[in-house]
Amino acid sequence: xxxxxxxxxxxxxxxxxxxxxxxxxxxxxxxxxxxxxxxxxxxxxxxxxxxxxxxxxxxxxxxxxxxxxxxxxxxxxxxxxxxxxxxxxxxxxxxxxxxxxxxxxxxxxxxxxxxxxxxxxxxxxxxxxxxxxxxxxxxxxxxxxxxxxxxxxxxxxxxxxxxxxxxxxxxxxxxxxxxxxxxxxxxxxxxxxxxxxxxxxxxxxxxxxxxxxxxxxxxxxxxxxxxxxxxxxxxxxxxxxxxxxxxxxxxxxxxxxxxxxxxxxxxxxxxxxxxxxxxxxxxxxxxxxxxxxxxxxxxxxxxxxxxxxxxxxxxxxxxxxxxxxxxxxxxxxxxxxxxxxxxxxxxxxxxxxxxxxxxxxxxxxxxxxxxxxxxxxxxxxxxxxxxxxxxxxxxxxxxxxxxxxxxxxxxxxxxxxxxxxxxxxxxxxxxxxxxxxxxxxxxxxxxxxxxxxxxxxxxxxxxxxxxxxxxxxxxxxxxxxxxxxxx
Amino acid sequence: xxxxxxxxxxxxxxxxxxxxxxxxxxxxxxxxxxxxxxxxxxxxxxxxxxxxxxxxxxxxxxxxxxxxxxxxxxxxxxxxxxxxxxxxxxxxxxxxxxxxxxxxxxxxxxxxxxxxxxxxxxxxxxxxxxxxxxxxxxxxxxxxxxxxxxxxxxxxxxxxxxxxxxxxxxxxxxxxxxxxxxxxxxxxxxxxxxxxxxxxxxxxxxxxxxxxxxxxxxxxxxxxxxxxxxxxxxxxxxxxxxxxxxxxxxxxxxxxxxxxxxxxxxxxxxxxxxxxxxxxxxxxxxxxxxxxxxxxxxxxxxxxxxxxxxxxxxxxxxxxxxxxxxxxxxxxxxxxxxxx
Numbered sequence: 001x002x003x004x005x006x007x008x009x010x011x012x013x014x015x016x017x018x019x020x021x022x023x024x025x026x027x028x029x030x031x032x033x034x035x036x037x038x039x040x041x042x043x044x045x046x047x048x049x050x051x052x053x054x055x056x057x058x059x060x061x062x063x064x065x066x067x068x069x070x071x072x073x074x075x076x077x078x079x080x081x082x083x084x085x086x087x088x089x090x091x092x093x094x095x096x097x098x099x100x101x102x103x104x105x106x107x108x109x110x111x112x113x114x115x116x117x118x119x120x121x122x123x124x125x126x127x128x129x130x131x132x133x134x135x136x137x138x139x140x141x142x143x144x145x146x147x148x149x150x151x152x153x154x155x156x157x158x159x160x161x162x163x164x165x166x167x168x169x170x171x172x173x174x175x176x177x178x179x180x181x182x183x184x185x186x187x188x189x190x191x192x193x194x195x196x197x198x199x200x201x202x203x204x205x206x207x208x209x210x211x212x213x214x215x216x217x218x219x220x221x222x223x224x225x226x227x228x229x230x231x232x233x234x235x236x237x238x239x240x241x242x243x244x245x246x247x248x249x250x251x252x253x254x255x256x257x258x259x260x261x262x263x264x265x266x267x268x269x270x271x272x273x274x275x276x277x278x279x280x281x282x283x284x285x286x287x288x289x290x291x292x293x294x295x296x297x298x299x300x301x302x303x304x305x306x307x308x309x310x311x312x313x314x315x316x317x318x319x320x321x322x323x324x325x326x327x328x329x330x331x332x333x334x335x336x337x338x339x340x341x342x343x344x345x346x347x348x349x350x351x352x353x354x355x356x357x358x359x360x361x362x363x364x365x366x367x368x369x370x371x372x373x374x375x376x377x378x379x380x381x382x383x384x385x386x387x388x389x390x391x392x393x394x395x396x397x398x399x400x401x402x403x404x405x406x407x408x409x410x411x412x413x414x415x416x417x418x419x420x421x422x423x424x425x426x427x428x429x430x431x432x433x434x435x436x437x438x439x440x441x442x443x444x445x446x447x448x449x450x451x452x453x454x455x456x457x458x459x460x461x462x463x464x465x466x467x468x469x470x471x472x473x474x475x476x477x478x479x480x481x482x483x484x485x486x487x
Numbered sequence: 488x489x490x491x492x493x494x495x496x497x498x499x500x501x502x503x504x505x506x507x508x509x510x511x512x513x514x515x516x517x518x519x520x521x522x523x524x525x526x527x528x529x530x531x532x533x534x535x536x537x538x539x540x541x542x543x544x545x546x547x548x549x550x551x552x553x554x555x556x557x558x559x560x561x562x563x564x565x566x567x568x569x570x571x572x573x574x575x576x577x578x579x580x581x582x583x584x585x586x587x588x589x590x591x592x593x594x595x596x597x598x599x600x601x602x603x604x605x606x607x608x609x610x611x612x613x614x615x616x617x618x619x620x621x622x623x624x625x626x627x628x629x630x631x632x633x634x635x636x637x638x639x640x641x642x643x644x645x646x647x648x649x650x651x652x653x654x655x656x657x658x659x660x661x662x663x664x665x666x667x668x669x670x671x672x673x674x675x676x677x678x679x680x681x682x683x684x685x686x687x688x689x690x691x692x693x694x695x696x697x698x699x700x701x702x703x704x705x706x707x708x709x710x711x712x713x714x715x716x717x718x719x720x721x722x723x724x725x726x727x728x729x730x731x732x733x734x735x736x737x738x739x740x741x742x743x744x745x746x747x748x749x750x751x752x753x754x755x756x757x758x759x760x761x762x763x764x765x766x767x768x769x770x771x772x773x774x775x776x777x778x779x780x781x782x783x784x785x786x787x788x789x790x791x792x793x794x795x796x797x798x799x800x801x802x803x804x805x806x807x808x809x810x811x812x813x814x815x816x817x818x819x820x821x822x823x824x825x826x827x
Contacts, residue, residue: 098556480814487533
């Protein structure tokens with residue numbers, strides 16, 4: 001097999017990033033839902049909210065741990081595998097990354113320690129504030145890292161310095177309010193809430209339809225509690241899902257303006273059309289250049305891309321000719337590689353559809369759960385277990401396909417219009433080194449996935465612990481009392 | 488002062504924060520099988536750092552991010568050059584972090600034993616390799632005319648670098664033992680004190696050798712003063728733990744690590760990554776730096792938020808200031824092993 005460092009580095013980035021982002025949305029969304037449960041407990045004193053806080057809190061922590069440790073790789077692999085990228089963009093791209101660390105990572109990791117171990121050390125309201133601060137940390141983190149990514153999709157607030165041969169920051173506000181960022185951030189954040197909502201619904205459904213109650217527990221009380229959990233999760237899923245659709249629609253229009261090739265590749269649209277139809281599925285050649293059969297919705301692509309039912313959508317062939325004019329010739333030869341400006345169309349075409357399809361299916365599942373739990377009902381048939389298993393996977397995989405689409409749709413660029421991916425890779429890293437890294441990280445990640453899933457299933461099956469009222473420590477009078485939470 | 492100098496100093500501060508805080512986490516991790524003879528004692532050790540290790544670990548992420556933003560060339564050359572050692576550190580940090588979080592999640596001896604191995608190895612590898620890496624930065628490595636790393640893995644292994652690794656390893660072991668003496672009670676505390684004296688003596692010998700070597704090769708007046716301060720702080724810290732003054736001992740090892748790292752950065756300045764090749768281009772605070780606009784933006788952000796971070800991290804240590812002994816360890820969660 002003839003692999004060069006570039007291919008290996010791309011695979012590593014894809015694998016480690018998609019893997020990391022399985023945990024990120026659950027961390028973002030579930031921290032908010034757990035904080036919501038704990039708020040309900042602090043305000044009402046109703047013990048079911050505390051039990052749910054602890055139950056979902058533990059699942060949240062199991063998930064968070066992998067998100068945190070795989071995030072370490074993300075911070076360093078730009079320098080390790082993409083050193084020329086780092087040299088070229090560090091002045092612009094490094095700033096949001098560093099700010100993310102200082103504002104978000106410290107907040108998240110410090111307050112999560114306070115939340116885990118603080119049950120018997122902090123007064124209830126202060127303890128509640130710690131989990132909300134964890135959530136704030138996750139949202140800030142999302143903001144800055146998405147600002148960095150948005151800059152790669154649509155570079156703004158910089159100038160190209162021919163002497164140093166790098167992009168240099170001229171306007172940090174422009175980078176942080178990039179128009180791509182302003183639609184990407186809500187889209188991604190809402191997708192995270194959607195994912196966590198689906199996760200909560202899935203777990204609650206499992207408890208309702210297959211869970212056995214713990215010895216001594218009141219089965220009907222637990223059913224009532226998990227019915228509430230299912231409804232909270234379903235509401236979050238459906239409302240956030242609607243927001244994901246709206247923000248995604250806005251995102252498509254911005255994308256058509258700043259990266260028209262990505263929109264053309266999303267539809268495998270080779271020739272410019274006006275009006276343009278959207279194909280739900282196509283049977284034909286893999287790259288969509290020849291089709292045997294397709295199911296098409298007339299005018300829909302025009303609407304998605306331009307907001308106008310009769311809008312013109314430019315095709316891949318036209319755009320490629322234009323890109324060759326703009327980027328294909330000198331003087332920018334140092335950073336522009338002439339040639340094929342077409343992304344890998346089968347990947348963009350199908351990942352775009354899978355993203356949308358799985359998202360819509362997730363919302364439909366959420367609506368079904370709301371219907372099944374209406375007016376005091378709770379599903380108990382074993383058939384619901386399957387929805388419980390499938391539902392969390394839908395938005396989870398939709399997230400992955402969304403990232404695959406947006407990153408593959410940007411190719412061949414690392415930074416759109418400025419730097420191709422092939423020029424971004426580290427020149428000093430040998431294919432052997434890169435392969436060792438890819439295999440080591442993939443191997444470790446695979447083992448961790450097995451461990452994580454087993455742990456999660458174990459704690460899901462175990463159900464919620466009985467209610468225990470938190471009690472503040474009084475070390476002067478009771479110095480030997482065991483810790484409320486200990487590793 | 489020039490912004491590039493400010494950022495060189497700020498990155499030094501981030502590494503100082505990382506080594507002073509995560510240093511004792513590494514030490515506690517490595518001492519787990521030594522000082523934790525029973526399961527309850529091992530859990531005492533883990534719970535001294537349980538609430539804080541994650542916040543401590545973030546210092547290195549911010550150091551990395553800040554280097555990316557302030558000195559992109561340094562970030563690019565360092566991490567692509569020290570590729571395999573850094574990969575080992577990353578894998579170690581991954582398994583070690585999960586060991587903290589997952590070890591207590593299943594009540595099963597084999598499960599715990601595996602995570603114990605992960606914790607010990609995952610603490611040992613970075614404690615050793617960070618020292619090797621810093622020694623290599625100071626020593627200089629082959630960087631070609633484009634400042635690309637031109638050596639291999641073995642280039643990084645020479646006596647000076649290995650001495651650097653042994654020094655950080657022993658310093659973190661000592662720091663961890665002193666921390667445990669300060670944060671525990673009962674037999675663990677007694678044993679930690681005894682161990683801290685012995686480890687501290689070894690660490691002092693290694694540190695004096697490594698810092699003198701550094702001073703001879705690249706030192707200046709500032710680094711000499713800082714290294715001397717580090718040596719004095721370490722000796723006083725070790726003496727203090729010998730007479731049972733654990734708080735002062737911790738101040739001593741903390742200050743020793745801080746002053747030693749500060750001295751290393753002083754000895755490095757104004758280089759950030761010197762080259763050993765005659766026709767190579769080494770990196771300095773000037774030719775590796777970001778633009779003054781970026782550095783200015785980052786300075787404002789750092790000036791506002793660093794004190795906030797220090798305040799809430801400091802508060803965390805105050806909240807969890809209680810000494811922990813086996814009395815405080817609740818019975819294991821009676822969690823049956825997951826069904827296969």
